[in-house]
Amino acid sequence: MIVPLEHILVLAGLLFFLGMAGLLTWRANMIMMLVCIEVMLNAVMLVAVGGSARWGNADGQLFAIFIMALTSSEVSLALAMVVYLHRRKRTVDTDLFSELKG
Amino acid sequence: MKLYLALILLLPLAGGLINALIGRMLPRKVGETIACGVIWGAFSCALLAYTNFTAPVTAEYGSWLSTFDFKAPIALYLDQFSLILTLMITFVCGLIHLYSVGYMGEEASHARYFALLNLFVFAMLVLVLAANLPLLYLGWEGVGFCSYALIGFWYTEEKNATAGRKAFIVTRIGDTAFGIAIIWMFLLFGTQSIAELNFLAPLAPPGVITVLGILLLIGAAGKSAQLPLSVWLPDAMAGPTPVSAQIHAATMVTAGVYLLARMFPLIGSSPTTLAAIAVTGGATAFYAATCACAQRDLKRILAYSTISQIGYMILGVGAGALTAAGFHLLTHAFFKALLFLGAGCVITALHHQQDIFRMGGLRGKLPAVYWPFLAGVLCLAGFPLSGGFFSKDAILGAVFERGGSLYTSLFLLGLLTALLTAFYTFRMLFIVFHGEADNANHQENGERTLPLVMTITLVPLAILGLGGGVLNLPAYLGEGLLARFFGSIPGFGAMHSSHMEELILQGIAAAVSLLGLGLAWQRYMGVQRSGVLAREQAGSKLFIFLQNGWYLDELYRLLFIRPFVRLARFLWKGVDETAIDGALEGLARLMGRLALLPSAWSTGKVATSLFGLAGGVAAILAYCAWALS
Numbered sequence: 001m002i003v004p005l006e007h008i009l010v011l012a013g014l015l016f017f018l019g020m021a022g023l024l025t026w027r028a029n030m031i032m033m034l035v036c037i038e039v040m041l042n043a044v045m046l047v048a049v050g051g052s053a054r055w056g057n058a059d060g061q062l063f064a065i066f067i068m069a070l071t072s073s074e075v076s077l078a079l080a081m082v083v084y085l086h087r088r089k090r091t092v093d094t095d096l097f098s099e100l101k102g
Numbered sequence: 103m104k105l106y107l108a109l110i111l112l113l114p115l116a117g118g119l120i121n122a123l124i125g126r127m128l129p130r131k132v133g134e135t136i137a138c139g140v141i142w143g144a145f146s147c148a149l150l151a152y153t154n155f156t157a158p159v160t161a162e163y164g165s166w167l168s169t170f171d172f173k174a175p176i177a178l179y180l181d182q183f184s185l186i187l188t189l190m191i192t193f194v195c196g197l198i199h200l201y202s203v204g205y206m207g208e209e210a211s212h213a214r215y216f217a218l219l220n221l222f223v224f225a226m227l228v229l230v231l232a233a234n235l236p237l238l239y240l241g242w243e244g245v246g247f248c249s250y251a252l253i254g255f256w257y258t259e260e261k262n263a264t265a266g267r268k269a270f271i272v273t274r275i276g277d278t279a280f281g282i283a284i285i286w287m288f289l290l291f292g293t294q295s296i297a298e299l300n301f302l303a304p305l306a307p308p309g310v311i312t313v314l315g316i317l318l319l320i321g322a323a324g325k326s327a328q329l330p331l332s333v334w335l336p337d338a339m340a341g342p343t344p345v346s347a348q349i350h351a352a353t354m355v356t357a358g359v360y361l362l363a364r365m366f367p368l369i370g371s372s373p374t375t376l377a378a379i380a381v382t383g384g385a386t387a388f389y390a391a392t393c394a395c396a397q398r399d400l401k402r403i404l405a406y407s408t409i410s411q412i413g414y415m416i417l418g419v420g421a422g423a424l425t426a427a428g429f430h431l432l433t434h435a436f437f438k439a440l441l442f443l444g445a446g447c448v449i450t451a452l453h454h455q456q457d458i459f460r461m462g463g464l465r466g467k468l469p470a471v472y473w474p475f476l477a478g479v480l481c482l483a484g485f486p487l488s489g490g491f492f493s494k495d496a497i498l499g500a501v502f503e504r505g506g507s508l509y510t511s512l513f514l515l516g517l518l519t520a521l522l523t524a525f526y527t528f529r530m531l532f533i534v535f536h537g538e539a540d541n542a543n544h545q546e547n548g549e550r551t552l553p554l555v556m557t558i559t560l561v562p563l564a565i566l567g568l569g570g571g572v573l574n575l576p577a578y579l580g581e582g583l584l585a586r587f588f589g590s591i592p593g594f595g596a597m598h599s600s601h602m603e604e605l606i607l608q609g610i611a612a613a614v615s616l617l618g619l620g621l622a623w624q625r626y627m628g629v630q631r632s633g634v635l636a637r638e639q640a641g642s643k644l645f646i647f648l649q650n651g652w653y654l655d656e657l658y659r660l661l662f663i664r665p666f667v668r669l670a671r672f673l674w675k676g677v678d679e680t681a682i683d684g685a686l687e688g689l690a691r692l693m694g695r696l697a698l699l700p701s702a703w704s705t706g707k708v709a710t711s712l713f714g715l716a717g718g719v720a721a722i723l724a725y726c727a728w729a730l731s
Contacts, residue, residue: 020716027709094708101706 008050015043030082030092034075041071104161106151107178110188111227113140113147118220125213137216138199141223145192148185155185158591160233160297167236174294179233182587183428183594187230187360190432191353194439195223197559198348201443204553205344205450215255219348222248226353230360234294235284238361242280242325245354246273252349253341265340272334276324280361283317300367300592308372315375318365319382322358326412329386333654335409336393339401343446346401351408351438356431359415363424367592370422377508380420380501384512384519387413389652391522395529396648398638399456400445403530406651407482408438410523414497417516421509423500424594425585429574430493432584437481437490437567443560444475448534451550458530459639463539470552472535474560479531481567483524483619486612489570494520495611496574499604517614524618532626533635576604 019039026032045064052060086092117140125133158181167174180188199219206215225244232238247270254266288294290310291302303311322328327335338350349355362369362379369375387410394406411434418427449456451468465472481490498520502513574582588594625634638645647653703710 024709024712024716097708098706101704 003050005050005054008046012043012046012050015046016040019043027095028093030085030094031079033094034078034082038071038075041067103151103154103159103180104163106147106154107161107180107231108163109147110144110151110192111178111224111231113144114220114224114227116140118217118224121213121217121220125217128213130212133213133216134203137220138196138203140220141192141196141199144223144227145189145196148188148192151180152185152189155180155182158182162233171292172288172294174234174236176237177233177295178231179296180231181591183363183591184230186428186432186584186587188227190435191223191226191230194352194435194563195219195226195348197563198344198352198439198443201347201446201556201559202342202344204556205446206342207553209342215252215342218248218251218255219345222252222349222354226357229357232296234296235287235299236294238296238364239281239284242357242361243277245349245357246270246277246325249273249338249349249354252345253338255341255345262340265334265337269334269338272331273324276321276331276358279317279324280321283314283321286314286317296364300365303368303371311369312372312374315369315372316378318361318369319375319379322362322416323382324358325361326355326358326416327386327409328358328382328413328416329389330654332386332390332409333651333658336402336405336651339399339405343401343442343449346405347439347442347446350405351442352435355408355412356415356435359412359419359427359431362416362419363427366419366422366424376420376422378420380417380509380512383413383416383418383420384501384515385413386410387417387519388515388522389413391519391526393648393651394526395522396638396645398458398649400448400458400461400530400534401442401456403458403526404438404441404445407441407523407527410519411438411482414494414516414519417512418497418500421497421501421504421512423497424591425574425582425588426493426496426500428588428594429582429584430490430497432573433481433489433493433567433570436563436570437478440474440560440563440567441478441482443556443563444471444478447471447552447556447560448475450556451552453550458533459635461534461539462537463535465535467539468535468552470557471560474557474564475535476531477564477568479527481570483527484520484611484615485524485619486608486615487571489567489573491608491611491615492571492574492576495608496576498611499607502607503603517610520611520614521618521621524615525622528619528622529626532622536627537631576608 016039019036019042022036022039023033026036045067048060048063048067050060052058052064082092085097089096117136120128120136121133128136158179160177160179162175162177164176165173166176199216202215202219206212209215222245225241225248227241229238229241229245232241250266250270252266253269254263257263257266284294287299290306291299293299293302306314320331324331335350335355339346341350369379390406390409390413394403394410397403397406411430415427415430415434418424418430448461448464448468448471451464451471452461455461477488479485481488484491484494498513498516501509501516572583574584576582625631641649650656703714
């Protein structure tokens with residue numbers, strides 16, 4: 001294997017925390033938050049693929065494909081909800097939605 | 103005999119149960135007929151038992167309490183004393199049941215009334231016929247319960263319900279002493295049978311017998327309204343008048359006398375106990391007689407006279423004259439039931455007016471009540487040759503015979519009481535039935551006509567009361583029937599005094615009674631009548647003092663009720679509300695404040711959750727890193 005596993009893990013970790021930072025800070029736009037979630041999921045997929053290559057086991061790639069299918073359905077649902085939320089308040093800023101407050 | 107005894111008890115019980123369970127569904131007439139029928143059935147059975155009676159019998163029906171050595175079977179004991187009492191109870195109660203049909207004719211909840219009345223008769227008969235103390239105690243509490251429920255029969259008025267509670271609580275004090283005595287006797291003798299207890303009594307040390315006797319005396323004082331537990335009986339007049347007649351005059355209140363007479367072989371060996379009993383009786387008789395002189399409520403006069411007459415009976419027991427006490431119990435049951443029923447007639451006729459100063463001149467308007475009532479008055483006043491004269495004199499004679507300074511002074515007190523009794527009895531008669539009618543009261547309402555059943559029941563009682571002396575004539579007129587009949591019961595031995603002495607004593611008693619009559623006549627029938635009545639209504643200090651029963655109620659309020667209320671308030675306000683509630687509420691408030699801290703995190707925004715999630719993940723990762731390194 002040309003690329004060592006450690007590099008992949010470091011890259012994946014960087015991607016994951018970048019996604020997470022984006023998620024926590026870019027709250028003014030819900031779509032951007034979904035993008036950040038995708039970034040985090042991609043980091044996870046990268047680890048799975050990297051592990052799969054490292055140990056010569058197809059399970060990781062299988063998981064990666066599985067996660068792709070999952071995220072596509074998740075994103076389609078989430079976008080639909082974004083549309084609904086936008087209809088309610090004419091905004092996609094999540095800080096303006098606090099109806100769940102107990 | 104066993105069958106008769108069972109029927110005597112079961113008939114009133116069955117009547118009570120029928121009226122209690124389905125009485126409301128039955129037509130009124132049927133319920134009344136059942137209630138009266140079972141009592142008269144019991145009376146017939148008692149008569150049959152009387153005709154078949156040869157010697158005391160014990161009949162055992164089954165086991166009731168049986169744990170280790172403690173045995174209290176359902177066993178009845180019939181001897182001469184309980185037989186006579188059973189006859190009296192069923193007869194008098196039968197008449198009162200009939201009277202109730204008239205008196206309670208307009209009462210809506212007649213089923214409850216008759217059920218309780220029947221249950222009362224059942225409990226009273228259990229009390230009288232029980233062969234062991236636990237069974238007697240069952241009847242004792244049973245009559246107490248029925249009395250409570252019937253005093254507060256019209257419970258919608260706060261006053262009546264309170265009177266019922268008062269009766270229940272005050273008698274409970276005596277019952278506690280009685281309960282202690284029962285358990286102690288079992289520990290001492292290992293048996294609960296009354297006959298065995300009386301038989302084994304000489305084995306116990308004299309001091310123990312004295313204390314047992316005092317405990318039984320307290321029990322009797324509670325039930326029989328003796329000093330110092332007498333306060334409940336005047337208030338018990340809140341109940342319907344037939345109830346007052348049946349429970350609070352004729353039968354239940356004499357249960358204390360019955361108990362002491364029953365246990366006499368046990369307690370009689372202690373002179374201290376006997377003296378205590380005699381003093382209690384004598385003092386109560388005097389106390390209640392003075393109170394009765396100043397009452398203005400017709401039923402309260404009779405209530406105080408009941409306390410006074412039972413005082414005489416207790417005095418008789420204290421003097422060891424059980425036959426005399428039993429004799430007075432019988433005649434008193436007849437004439438006091440008569441007086442109460444007569445009073446009930448007057449009260450009904452005057453539309454529930456009980457104040458004697460609002461009455462007057464009823465002699466011409468209610469002749470059917472006046473003549474029987476006069477008979478009852480003569481008996482109560484101890485007018486010569488009436489039943490009450492002979493029975494009261496028998497007690498006083500026995501006290502005199504006993505000798506000694508204590509009993510002699512009690513005899514003198516008894517004579518003074520007899521004078522007061524004659525005075526207040528005729529005062530009541532003269533004010534209620536003689537003189538001028540209170541026009542304001544009468545013209546407004548007119549008299550209500552009485553149902554025939556109410557006046558007719560007075561007649562047999564009047565005959566029995568007046569002629570009751572025949573039951574136990576003094577020795578110089580031949581032997582007394584009761585004395586001979588009771589002679590074989592242990593403890594009932596006849597007193598023997600010379601005929602001359604007895605004649606002199608009766609002469610004194612007759613003179614005292616006539617003197618009381620004369621005083622009352624002079625005061626209430628002469629020209630001064632209107633002035634005296636006006637003065638009594640205004641009420642002098644002494645008069646008010648007597649009217650309030652020597653402020654005995656106030657004394658109790660001061661000694662017991664107020665400290666108790668204060669203690670209760672301290673426990674309520676101080677301990678419960680401040681200490682316990684305060685601690686709990688403080689804890690809850692603290693927890694509430696603490697909960698406010700994390701509650702700030704619940705903003706409902708996604709961001710907060712996300713930060714929480716991130717923080718949690720970071721924490722887990724940090725922990726993993728720390729644990730794995």
